[in-house]
Amino acid sequence: MRNNPIGVFDSGAGGLNVLRECRQLLPDEKYIYLADTANMPYGTKPPEQIKRAACGCCATLFSMNCKAVVIACNTATVTAIDDIRALYSTRVVVGLEPAVKPCFRELGKKEYAVALVTEATYRSDKFARLIQTCDRRIIPVAQPFLAKLIEDNVDSIDRIEHEVFDILSPYRDAGAVVLGCSHYTYIVPLIKKFYAGGIKIYDGAAGAAARLRYCLELSAGLSQGKNGGSVRFIKTRK
Ligand code: DGL
Numbered sequence: 001m002r003n004n005p006i007g008v009f010d011s012g013a014g015g016l017n018v019l020r021e022c023r024q025l026l027p028d029e030k031y032i033y034l035a036d037t038a039n040m041p042y043g044t045k046p047p048e049q050i051k052r053a054a055c056g057c058c059a060t061l062f063s064m065n066c067k068a069v070v071i072a073c074n075t076a077t078v079t080a081i082d083d084i085r086a087l088y089s090t091r092v093v094v095g096l097e098p099a100v101k102p103c104f105r106e107l108g109k110k111e112y113a114v115a116l117v118t119e120a121t122y123r124s125d126k127f128a129r130l131i132q133t134c135d136r137r138i139i140p141v142a143q144p145f146l147a148k149l150i151e152d153n154v155d156s157i158d159r160i161e162h163e164v165f166d167i168l169s170p171y172r173d174a175g176a177v178v179l180g181c182s183h184y185t186y187i188v189p190l191i192k193k194f195y196a197g198g199i200k201i202y203d204g205a206a207g208a209a210a211r212l213r214y215c216l217e218l219s220a221g222l223s224q225g226k227n228g229g230s231v232r233f234i235k236t237r238k
Contacts, residue, residue, distance in 0.1 A: 002221050003030070006031050007061025008031055008069075008070040009033070009036060009057040009073070009076075010076070011035070011043075012037055012151045014151070014181060015073055017203075019070075025212075026212065026222070026223075028226055028227060032231075034061060036056075038235075040147075040151060042076055042120060043121065050075060053076070054076040055084060057069075058087070060236075067221050068212065068215065068221065070095075070212055071093070073096060074096050074098055074117065074182065074204070075121050076095075077095035077096050078121050095208070096208045098179065098180035099178055100202075103115075104134045107175060112137045112139060113178055114139050115141065115178035116179060118180070141167070141171075146184070147184075149163060150187060154186055160187070168195075174199070177201050177202070182205065
């Protein structure tokens with residue numbers, strides 16, 4: 001089992017940012033990356049549809065003998081991780097959380113931050129509970145169209161500069177930005193440009209990779225190979 005692959009999924013290209021962190025930390029693992037493009041975007045769908053899509057991705061990855069699954073998507077994590085864990089209670093399942101806590105810890109006393117999230121994440125109880133711990137100093141901002149816009153422009157992200165600047169313009173004086181969707185990592189250069197470099201950006205991807213390593217260590221599930229690992233890419237079709 002320990003030399004079996006690790007499954008990583010998202011609605012599209014966003015989870016590749018999480019995969020990169022996992023590969024950096026665990027380079028000798030074999031990965032299967034599943035882009036659920038048939039159901040993209042998750043963030044505008046009702047919870048039942050997101051759950052169905054996310055559970056379908058896990059079923060596919062576990063049927064391919066994955067020893068662990070990383071939900072490389074904040075929306076699927078807040079909406080479906082409890083269902084997934086109930087279905088696969090003996091398996092390693094790691095989710096992606098917006099890095100709200102580290103941001104809050106490091107926020108200056110007079111600073112505030114914005115957390116960009118999908119609509120479904122914004123509506124979820126899990127995210128509401130997380131944000132409540134931040135004393136109203138992290139403002140959640142729901143973005144219904146941003147993930148899809150990024151997905152469609154991922155190879156030429158400068159094309160959406162105008163849209164990103166419009167989203168950020170009410171928060172010109174923010175001290176930090178929390179990326180609450182794995183797609184948003186692609187717009188980090190645009191966020192830095194908007195704030196002329198002077199902004200802290202919090203991404204949950206490294207935390208998910210660290211959690212994966214911890215869980216695999218704990219279950220004696222780390223691969224024994226030293227072969228540089230591999231990635232196989234698959235996607236769903238409509
Ligand atoms: N990348 C996903 C996330 O982290 C969602 C994108 C979508 O709406 O499909 O939330």
